[in-house]
Amino acid sequence: MDLIHVDRLNFKYNRYILKNISFDLTHGCFVSLLGINGAGKSTLLKNLVRILRPESGAVYINGEDIRGIGHKEMAKRIAYVSQHNIPIKNTVYDTILIGRLPHIGRDATHSDYGHVEYLIRKLGLEAFAMRDANTLSGGEFQKVILARALAQEPKILLLDEPTSSLDINNQAAVMRLVREYCEEKRISVIVSIHDINLALRYSDKFLLLKDGAIYDYGDASVITRQSIREVYQLDVEVLNHGNKKIIILN
Amino acid sequence: MKYRERVAFKRAFIYFLCCLLIFISILSINVGSSGMTIGESVLTLFGKGSEKSRFIVWGIRLPRVMGGFFVGIGTALSGMIIQSSLNNPLASPSTLGISSASALGANIAIITLARIGIQASSAMTAAFAFASSILCMLLVLGISSLRRADKTTVILAGVALNSLFSAVTIIIQYFADETKLAAAVAWTFGDLGRINFREIAIVMAVSVVSSAVIYLYRWNLNAMDSGEHTAHSLGVNTKFMRNLSIFLAALNTGICVAFVGVIGFVGLLAPQITKRVIGEDKRFMIPGTLLMGAFLVLFSDTLARTIAAPLVLPVGAITSILGAPVFVYILLKER
Ligand SMILES: Nc1ncnc2c1ncn2[C@@H]1O[C@H](COP(=O)(O)OP(=O)(O)OP(=O)(O)O)[C@@H](O)[C@H]1O
Numbered sequence A: 001m002d003l004i005h006v007d008r009l010n011f012k013y014n015r016y017i018l019k020n021i022s023f024d025l026t027h028g029c030f031v032s033l034l035g036i037n038g039a040g041k042s043t044l045l046k047n048l049v050r051i052l053r054p055e056s057g058a059v060y061i062n063g064e065d066i067r068g069i070g071h072k073e074m075a076k077r078i079a080y081v082s083q084h085n086i087p088i089k090n091t092v093y094d095t096i097l098i099g100r101l102p103h104i105g106r107d108a109t110h111s112d113y114g115h116v117e118y119l120i121r122k123l124g125l126e127a128f129a130m131r132d133a134n135t136l137s138g139g140e141f142q143k144v145i146l147a148r149a150l151a152q153e154p155k156i157l158l159l160d161e162p163t164s165s166l167d168i169n170n171q172a173a174v175m176r177l178v179r180e181y182c183e184e185k186r187i188s189v190i191v192s193i194h195d196i197n198l199a200l201r202y203s204d205k206f207l208l209l210k211d212g213a214i215y216d217y218g219d220a221s222v223i224t225r226q227s228i229r230e231v232y233q234l235d236v237e238v239l240n241h242g243n244k245k246i247i248i249l250n
Numbered sequence B: 001m002k003y004r005e006r007v008a009f010k011r012a013f014i015y016f017l018c019c020l021l022i023f024i025s026i027l028s029i030n031v032g033s034s035g036m037t038i039g040e041s042v043l044t045l046f047g048k049g050s051e052k053s054r055f056i057v058w059g060i061r062l063p064r065v066m067g068g069f070f071v072g073i074g075t076a077l078s079g080m081i082i083q084s085s086l087n088n089p090l091a092s093p094s095t096l097g098i099s100s101a102s103a104l105g106a107n108i109a110i111i112t113l114a115r116i117g118i119q120a121s122s123a124m125t126a127a128f129a130f131a132s133s134i135l136c137m138l139l140v141l142g143i144s145s146l147r148r149a150d151k152t153t154v155i156l157a158g159v160a161l162n163s164l165f166s167a168v169t170i171i172i173q174y175f176a177d178e179t180k181l182a183a184a185v186a187w188t189f190g191d192l193g194r195i196n197f198r199e200i201a202i203v204m205a206v207s208v209v210s211s212a213v214i215y216l217y218r219w220n221l222n223a224m225d226s227g228e229h230t231a232h233s234l235g236v237n238t239k240f241m242r243n244l245s246i247f248l249a250a251l252n253t254g255i256c257v258a259f260v261g262v263i264g265f266v267g268l269l270a271p272q273i274t275k276r277v278i279g280e281d282k283r284f285m286i287p288g289t290l291l292m293g294a295f296l297v298l299f300s301d302t303l304a305r306t307i308a309a310p311l312v313l314p315v316g317a318i319t320s321i322l323g324a325p326v327f328v329y330i331l332l333k334e335r
């Protein structure tokens, strides 16, 4: 059974933002969500995590309609990192600890603290574990909120432009980290991203969104000169580099 | 890890506050204009001592201290909730006009009911104060959700509301009983001397139950500090948390003001001081803030009864003198 199944989802504010979105996502799959500003990427992710409610259509996780899933149960299955994050006045350690919330009964236990410390080591955050999160650089902060999402031990990770405020080195580092960690834990990932080459380097699948509708969905073969022109109004050259594709602006 | 030491420090600070509170309570029971010695008051507290000293300790000072204690808790709790739901360090019941709205509500209950020959009961006064408190709270939330309203705008609106409600209260008082202008002052600057055991019981029940409920949701409140969307994705029912917060903040402000008047700035000071010492983790900030609130009220009241003895100053005047500079400090720093 597919992990996520989206069935003819429509969403509107005052006009339709998402139109007839249907797709499936299998376990452990890494999907890049591509599209121009305003295409509806954030809106789609928010619908998947129930921050927004669709006008019609439904989302299923393991065959279960998400409308019937309780708040905590939902948070154990899907973690979401927003595109816009407010400054956090807590320490890095406490910020990651709050990611354990779906698993915390009355109070945090040794295993919760253990998990937080594991993630701090895994993501190389030891140096600022006790610093206030709002004193970190953009790249460091991005890793912290990523760690908070991973602390939920989700089956699905939704990341809304996690690399947009990072330098070129950290962009690749964060993507590699997500890729490796999620491969190891068999977490499915949907990441909205603007750097197509970065997406090509790390993703299994690509979901191209145009004006709120799915233009195409599939493996690297959906990234072509034609599709980039249609989705981004951009003229590019698509080259093969080893077993990966890269695109070059003309 | 250093985290454990941090937590130990936070715990230690809370124990320290407990000790401080016990100390100030004992001191407060001993301070007064009757010229009793410490030994006498302690003996009296344990049922010995003369008829007169028994009356002074049990009838006057103990209700004062107990009232101050629970009013401090209720006010600090409201302040903490309001600050974290508006994400605004300058917000509090008194700076947003919610306290004055409650005072107005209580006055309307007492005075209008007296017109038709009914002496308003404590519960009725409290109900009126709560109703006006929640109305004002919703008004402030409405203002703060406007697109153009930044943190300072919300506070300015609060200042205006505060003046408005205080003015109406004074006018009502003035017409009700022209000889008792002192009563109007007591509403705007709070006075612990008016509370009786029945009212203490109400304040105690409300503040203790509310605190317990808020403490139960400490993890959810921590999540709310990361923003509404993040809290939602962490499994928090954000709508419920918001409504619960508004309800409890308004309830505690309303009840406290109904029985002692406006004790300004305690709701601002208690959470601000506490979080500067032990941080924002609600597991520790909640008990810390409540104890701090009780301490601030008792400390101010002890001061109010000693600096101009045998005159007793209104406790709210002292808390305002302590609070206003801190308010300005935060205002300048948050820019
Ligand atoms: N609260 C809102 N009310 C009305 N329209 C909205 C609202 N939020 C977003 N929109 C509109 O919905 C459309 C899709 O927005 P969305 O944020 O999903 O785009 P996006 O693909 O994430 O863009 P970006 O790459 O800039 O993040 C945009 O046209 C936007 O203006």
Ligand SMILES: [Mg+2]
Residues within 6 Å of the ligand: A041, A042, A043, A083, A160
């Ligand atoms: Mg977006």
